[in-house]
Amino acid sequence: MARLFARPVMRALAALGLAVSLAPAAHAADPLTLIVPWGAGGSSDVYARTLALSMEKTLGTDIVILNRPGAAGTLGTTEVARAKPDGNTVGVSALAPFTMQPHLRHLAYDVSSFDYICKPYSSPMALVVSDDSDFKTLDDVIGYAKAHPGELKYGSPGPGSLPHLAMVELGQKAGVEWTHLPTQGGDTGNVRNLLGHHIDMVPIQIVPIASNPIRPLAVFTDERLADLPDVPTVKELGYDMAHVIWGAMFAPKGVDPARLAQLEDACAAAVASDEYQSLLETVKVPDLYTGMDETNSFAVEESDKFKRLLAAAGMTQQ
Structure with missing residues (x-):
């Protein structure tokens, strides 16, 4: 961490x-x-x-x-x-x-x-996808994951890290399965893998969002962030969790x-x-x-x- x-x-x-x-x-x-x-x-x-x-x-x-x-x-x-x-x-x-x-x-x-x-x-953390992703909302991601169990891949700094556990909990609450691909290099390595289409999504801290072609779908906070006012919280989308x-x-x-x-x-x-x-x-x-x-x-x-x-x-x- x-x-x-x-x-x-x-x-x-x-x-x-x-x-x-x-x-x-x-x-x-x-x-x-x-x-x-x-x-x-x-x-x-x-x-x-x-x-x-x-x-x-x-x-x-x-x-x-x-x-x-x-x-x-x-x-x-x-x-x-x-x-x-x-x-x-x-x-x-x-x-x-x-x-x-x-x-x-x-x-x-x-x-x-x-x-x-x-x-x-x-x-704070946000769940992000690449700018060219077909997923525009978290509902898009959840809907696809329900129709294609285990197909979507997400990154994290490693097993047991907070981003990993956040996705474990989101999967539990949404009733979906996805595949975890740990990545060396923290947020930088995960953004690189996202842009290279090796993973479909990743929870990251919000600083890299402004300088990379990535799209935040939701934030794992109790309230919306001043820096991302148009991005909903996971909680307001129906999943009672925050990290x-x-x-x-x-x-x-x-x-x-x-x-x-x-x-x-x-x-x-x-x-x-x-x-x-x-x-x-x-x-x-x-x-x-x-x-x-x-x-x-x-x-x-x-x-x-x-x-x-x-x-x-x-x-x-x-």
């Missing part, structure tokens, strides 16, 4: 004049260690570093960012889970390591191992509530900062910030949902 959006966000970062590393500031308090369980330059990393610029000022302390990539984000997430719950170690990541991966493999943690401080970003690629700041379970509240306030201030708002505008991600209570509930709900969808796809651990 972290590699999704990497190029657009890196361009956004450069446009904002932000450094890839954070220079330490002269603060007296103990530093905050912020673990990103993905490589430098990925979307989670860029969001984390932009947040940290403001949070350092709010908290009055240095923030040390550690990239801990590996094992689909679970190595760094495990490090957060095992950290001393003193409020000086947190993580920032897209959703997969704590809502999906615990259902796919045996790990030292699950979704309940953390307190979720805030949800600072949620990246976004979201990320959270999280701490090991057991941190003092007063410290969690302090971190929550700092995260909210960072999301409202000019630098962070400029980043969201550049990568076309709406400000869908939520605080601690809502993010904790949402993480558990998402984990339960993905457990069900992964089971439907035959991918849950035994």
Whole structure:
């Protein structure tokens, strides 16, 4: 997940004049260690570093960012889970390591191992086809799939990814079958396969839509998007579902509530900062910030949902 959006966000970062590393500031308090369980330059990393610029000022302390990539984000997430719950170690990541991966493999943690401080970003997805496709609406796609079970092919970054599970759920709710063709290269690779007619459709984040000859049929959001006002939601078309690629700041379970509240306030201030708002505008991600209570509930709900969808796809651990 972290590699999704990497190029657009890196361009956004450069446009904002932000450094890839954070220079330490002269603060007296103990530093905050912020673990990103993905490589430098990925979307989670860029969001984390932009947040940290403001949070350092709010908290009055240095923030040390550690990239801990590996094992689909679970190595760094495990490090957060095992950290001393003193409020000086947190993580920032897209959703997969704590809502999906615990259902796919045996790990030292699950979704309940953390307190979720805030949800600072949620990246919307749209189901797209090529401009020359015969499909003009989602109803066209569903109708064809019902008449030709398994014939339509869709792409995703890989089995168990959010785009894959979104299509699993849409197929369930529409009562249709289609064929999954995972593609390396994230959204870029899937758009390439779509334009080469190797796949018929793909759920992608919305940034590539403006720069490619592709047609969005529906968005997987609760409400229509300002950037795609004429594109209906999957939900309004009759399929009660929504998916976004979201990320959270999280701490090991057991941190003092007063410290969690302090971190929550700092995260909210960072999301409202000019630098962070400029980043969201550049990568076309709406400000869908939520605080601690809502993010904790949402993480558990998402984990339960993905457990069900992964089971439907035959991918849950035994």
